[in-house]
Amino acid sequence: MTKQRRLILEIIAQSKDHLTAEEIFLKARATMPSIAVGTVYRNLNVLCDQGFIGRISVINQPDRFDSKPDRHHHLICSRCGKIEDAPFDGIESYLQSQTEREITGYELNVFHLCEACRKAEQLENPENNPTEQKTDDIK
Ligand SMILES: [Zn+2]
Numbered sequence: 001m002t003k004q005r006r007l008i009l010e011i012i013a014q015s016k017d018h019l020t021a022e023e024i025f026l027k028a029r030a031t032m033p034s035i036a037v038g039t040v041y042r043n044l045n046v047l048c049d050q051g052f053i054g055r056i057s058v059i060n061q062p063d064r065f066d067s068k069p070d071r072h073h074h075l076i077c078s079r080c081g082k083i084e085d086a087p088f089d090g091i092e093s094y095l096q097s098q099t100e101r102e103i104t105g106y107e108l109n110v111f112h113l114c115e116a117c118r119k120a121e122q123l124e125n126p127e128n129n130p131t132e133q134k135t136d137d138i139k
Pocket residue numbers: 077078079080081082113114115116117118
């Protein structure tokens with residue numbers, strides 16, 4: 001493994017977030033200033049193909065890279081794009097039970113509002129907060 005590839009793998013393994021290629025490039029450059037963005041993209045593809053890391057594709061967003069290559073599910077914030085691992089058990093066996101052929105793969109992205117965005121939305125739109133009574137209704 002080249003030292004560039006090892007560095008990229010380390011960055012992904014040490015991050016608790018699901019990083020974009022851009023974020024990985026910026027972190028890699030902090031350690032190895034000569035690294036080129038094309039090198040980062042090429043190594044990310046190789047690491048995905050070889051099963052060292054996982055790739056998460058979300059429509060209208062850059063791909064993210066995951067230190068856990070085995071199949072698991074993600075909760076994605078529809079506002080800020082933050083991705084968390086989701087503890088959904090039994091989905092694969094459910095899907096398998098619904099089809100007569102062996103499932104060779106599937107993609108499941110579940111969207112929600114993360115904690116921070118839920119708070120931010122309540123601050124921006126207090127009238128959407130169901131716990132606050134609307135004064136119009138009382139009149
Ligand atoms: Zn969010």
